Amino acid sequence: MSDRSIAVRRMVHRERDEEHRASTPLECFFDLCFVVAVAQAGSQLAHALAEGRLWGALPHYFFVFFGIWWAWVNFTWFASAYDTDDVPYRLATFVQITGALIFAAGVPRMFAGHLAIGVLGYVVMRTAMITQWLRVAAAASGTERTMALRYACGVALCQSLWVAALFLPFHLQQWALPAIVPLELLVPAFAEHHYSTTWHxxxxxxxxxxxxxxxxxxxxxxxxxxxxxxxxxxxxxxxxxxxxxxxxxxxxxxxxxxxxxxxxxxxxxxxxxxxxxxxxxxxxxxxxxxxxxxxxxxxxxxxxxxxxxxxxxxxxxxxxxxxxxxxxxxxxxxxxxxxxxxxxxxxxxxxxxxxxxxxxxxxxxxxxxxxxxxxxxxxxxxxxxxxx
CATH class of the missing domain: 1.20.1410 (I/LWEQ domain)
Incomplete structure (x- = not known):
């Protein structure tokens, strides 16, 4: 751990050619907590396969795993460029871990088609990322600031759509929720059109x-x-x-x-x-x-x-x-x-x-x-x- 104060730092980007850039203990802890959701997804898939419900279970498995994977991906690439390791950063990461555990708790119900708990956990994870990007925008200028604001707005829009979709009739949810996935995937390309994060x-x-x-x-x-x-x-x-x-x-x-x-x-x-x-x-x-x-x-x-x-x-x-x-x-x-x-x-x-x-x-x-x-x-x- 650095000898410098970790209370609050300006969230400025790290250099891409930084030497000895290794995974931090917080990142490893983040991964270990996320694997709880992976284990739940695998367990539910095994139950469904043993009962012969292959084609009914696969869409749920793909959808659940997207939520796990995409939240992990966004944290990982963000941390590679902007890990300040200060108190707000650590607390935001803990919030994301909490969201992952809520998501894991909702996995069995998601396989049964009941998505509310899983979506709640996902939104908690992603809302924490919005606060991180707003911190970047506050410390940046020019095209970097625009990039950070695009990330924050893009992620916020997607989370609003996830929540709104929960209020649709059940038969419409099955079509509306998967349609949001491509929008999530397009946010990084939209945000980094003019400025690329300095991931290592x-x-x-x-x-x-x-x-x-x-x-x-x-x-x-x-x-x-x-x-x-x-x-x-x-x-x-x-x-x-x-x-x-x-x-x-x-x-x-x-x-x-x-x-x-x-x-x-x-x-x-x-x-x-x-x-x-x-x-x-x-x-x-x-x-x-x-x-x-x-x-x-x-x-x-x-x-x-x-x-x-x-x-x-x-x-x-x-x-x-x-x-x-x-x-x-x-x-x-x-x-x-x-x-x-x-x-x-x-x-x-x-x-x-x-x-x-x-x-x-x-x-x-x-x-x-x-x-x-x-x-x-x-x-x-x-x-x-x-x-x-």
């Missing part, structure tokens, strides 16, 4: 990496609890072991693939940064869904769901394939050359193909494919280094 590439890459770690950790925790609750004897253990082994291989491989090479050198402009950052919606969403799928696969193995073998397998293989392809598309391919470019797309296709093995065999096969992709990628990388 290494800091942003670290923040996204840390949240990926936390989501993968939640996936492992969910799978562990599922295995623990599903195993009551040697017969159940024999049926669950392939799922446990395959699930671990998928998670270990996901970590290796994501962190194989640093990405901050690619993040040189708003266009590159925003496309990369927005694409992580699918990275986080699929990583969390893998945990939900593993829970369902365990329930199938011990006879606690009526899903078919293929249906119980695809709830793991599909999100695993989405993770592999999305990480390649927005992240890994920027550091790959030649044959290495094909490894992850082919692995995603092979993981999808494993679905038809059904049940635990499919999960184990998916894990082996992911591990093989890591091995092939490592071999190609070592050959590239030797040739260079």
């Amino acid at each position: 590439p290494e800091h942003i890459a670290e923040r996204y990496g840390l949240f990926t770690l936390i989501v993968l950790g939640e996936t492992v925790a969910a799978a562990t609890v599922a295995v623990q609750s599903g195993v009551n004897g040697h017969d159940e253990l024999a049926r669950v072991l392939p799922i446990a082994a395959g699930g671990l291989l998928v998670c270990f491989s996901a970590w290796w693939i994501y962190f194989a090479r640093p990405i901050h050198g690619y993040l040189r402009s708003n266009r590159q940064g925003f496309l990369w950052g927005y694409g992580h919606y699918l990275v986080f969403l699929s990583a969390a869904a893998i945990g939900a799928g593993l829970e369902v696969a365990v329930q199938y193995a011990v006879g606690e769901t009526r899903l078919s073998a293929v249906a119980a397998a695809r709830v793991v293989t599909v999100p695993a394939a989405v993770f592999l392809f999305t990480v390649w598309a927005i992240h890994a391919r920027h550091n790959k050359h030649g044959a290495a470019q094909a490894v992850l797309p082919l692995a995603a296709v092979a993981v999808l193909g494993a679905t038809f093995l059904g049940g635990g065999a499919a999960v184990l096969a998916a894990g082996l494919v992911c591990a093989a992709a890591v091995g092939v990628g490592l071999l190609l990388h070592l050959r590239e280094e030797a040739a260079g």
Whole structure:
């Protein structure tokens, strides 16, 4: 912690080339509190999948995860440019954490179509961001001040629309609320049209990496609890072991693939940064869904769901394939050359193909494919280094 007074500081931007710009303890605490909502979303998805309500649950899962992800994204990029670490900043961050916990409490009801508590938590999170941008506007001038005011007004408008939509008849809410999502996504482009925030590439890459770690950790925790609750004897253990082994291989491989090479050198402009950052919606969403799928696969193995073998397998293989392809598309391919470019797309296709093995065999096969992709990628990388 700095020796300077932290009571109140002018909220001026930090420099993009600042050395040793690392995640702060407050940012890490923020992430850990947000993962409560991620866990709730994954748990509700697992329940719905086990009951065979795939197509009914997916829209709710996508919508709930948008609320978690977008609030996290906005805080992360703002903090990269304007983290003053003074008392008002810390208090505003605590308000955002409180909103995240309210949102998490409303997740089960959101899956049932009752959105009021979840929207309340989301609005609390975003209202705190409005106060942060107004602080920036008060300390800035010129185009930077205009940018901050555009952010504050854009976020405020979106929150007003969320609240107004709650007063619509239920059948209209289902159409009105998703229509606000594109407006939320357009606010940064509108606000930063003439002035770009001074986000730090290494800091942003670290923040996204840390949240990926936390989501993968939640996936492992969910799978562990599922295995623990599903195993009551040697017969159940024999049926669950392939799922446990395959699930671990998928998670270990996901970590290796994501962190194989640093990405901050690619993040040189708003266009590159925003496309990369927005694409992580699918990275986080699929990583969390893998945990939900593993829970369902365990329930199938011990006879606690009526899903078919293929249906119980695809709830793991599909999100695993989405993770592999999305990480390649927005992240890994920027550091790959030649044959290495094909490894992850082919692995995603092979993981999808494993679905038809059904049940635990499919999960184990998916894990082996992911591990093989890591091995092939490592071999190609070592050959590239030797040739260079």
